[in-house]
Amino acid sequence: MGEQSSSADTPLWAVVELEQFNTPGQTQASQWRRSLRSASRWLVGKNKAEQQVKEESELRALPEVKLAHLVPPIDWVPATKALAQQLNGLEAPVTFFITPPHGGHVAVVNHWAETHRVACVPPPTLSELAEGDTQWVARCANQRHWAVPALERHFLRHTQGIQGVREFLERALSGRLGQGVIGCDSWAYAYLQQVIGIEGAPVFTLQSMEGEQLSHYFTKIATHGGLSPLVYSTRTGKPVLTEPATQHADKAPNKELQRLAAHCRGHIGLAWHYWRERLREPTSDDEEALWLVDALAEAELSADTGDIATLVLHALLIHGGLDDDSLGQVLPFSHHEALNARLALQRKGVVSSGEGRWQITPLSYASVRQLLESRNYLVDPL
Incomplete structure (x- = not known):
């Protein structure tokens, strides 16, 4: 799973075996630039940032209605x-489909199950997990085919909370539960692979997208919304999107979108959030063009992020998000310390609440992943 550019002929929605996943070209360079930028901000502040062709003060956020047409929700049906x-x-008795946070595995497996009329296994309640109750595993019996859209919802990282998923996976991998498809967050997969061992089961994921593929995708969804926008980079002043008439021309990929692809490790779910949140329109009504403000601006973590905050971030990723009560149960310090760390991360914009649990924000994910990797924490394979 090294760094290697995908072929230009690779379809937008390619599902591949985990071993075939490759990060886009320039990914390692993107990580180096992010580290350098963080260090520079720590040393000299942000007042000497890159010179911009277009200043953000000249731009405004798009109205929600227009944004909804330009960047509609991702349609995961092709995946x-x-x-x-x-x-x-x-x-195989069990097949895994894994993606990183915001990567679509829940939607994809849910849709697959609905299309094939396969029952989904409901996750256990938090009280069942906290008490180590394994009755939910018994409810999976007597089904020839089944699906689990989000395996990260089926365990908590402590002695009792891991019992049920251990028993479930042992039964499933042995074939005693029939045949099933499991959707799983890539961080939860890495953790369960380490503590339980799930070798032998096929594992698939979405292949990464290069900048050229992102350009085609963002152009296509905007065109379907009845718009054909011209989008320019505030950094360079150059067009960002491939014009429909030149999509198949012999033309080098746009550097801005290749930069975005590398920053997001090719994950369309993350790139979609950057694209949607960074589009702007001029304050002057005389201009029709749109602008993409610095695509890599985000809530970044400082190099001196404390151990408690780092452990909170790691726990949130392994579980695909947690509420405050559950977060306190999986960390080796007091609930008060966990809450204080979470509040500090929330104020910085690194975590936010969604679906009743705290999660890493999409625009902070790259920074969080790099921090954890630099401190030798277990990281995901994507």
Whole structure:
């Protein structure tokens, strides 16, 4: 799973075996630039930032209605169809489909199950997890085919909280539960692989997208919304999107979107958030063009982030998000310390609440992942 550019002919929605996943070109350079930028801000502040062709003060956020047409929610159906093709003919009792946070594994597996009329296994309640109750595993019996859209919702990282998922995976991998498809956050997968061991089961994921593919995707979804926008970079002043008439021309990929692809490690779910949140329009009504403000501006973590905050971030990633009560149960310090660390991360914009649990914000994910990797924490394979 090294750094290697995908072929320009690779489809937008390619589902591949985990071993075939490659990060986009320039990913390692992007990480180096992010480290250098963080160090520079710590030393000299942000007042000497890169010279911009267009200043943010000249721009304004897009109205929600216009933004909804330009950047509609991701349609994960093509990914579902690509997964179904890979599953066709597989005889394994369990197949995994993993993606990083905001990567779509829940939507894809849910849609696959609905399309194939396969029942989804509901997650255990938090009280069941906290008490080590394994009755939910018994409820999975007597089904020839089943699906688990979000395995990260089926465990807590402590002695009792891991019992149920351990028993479930042992039964499932042995074939005693019939045949199933499991969607799983890539961080939860890495953790369960380490503490339980799930070797032998096929594992698929979405192949990364290069900048050229992102350009085609963002152009396509805007065109479907009835718009064909011209988008320029505030950094360079150059067009960001590939114009429809030149999509198949022999033309080098746009550097701005290749930079975004590298920053997001090719994950469309993360790139979508950057694109949507960084589009701007001029304050003057005389201009029709749109602008993409610095695509890598984000809530970054400082190099001196404390151990408690780092452990909170790691726990949130392993579980795909947690509420405050559950967060306190999986950390080796007091609930008060955990809450204070979470509040500090919330104030910095690194975590936010969604679906009743605290999660790493999409625009902070790259910075958080790099911090954890630099401190030798267990990281995901994507």
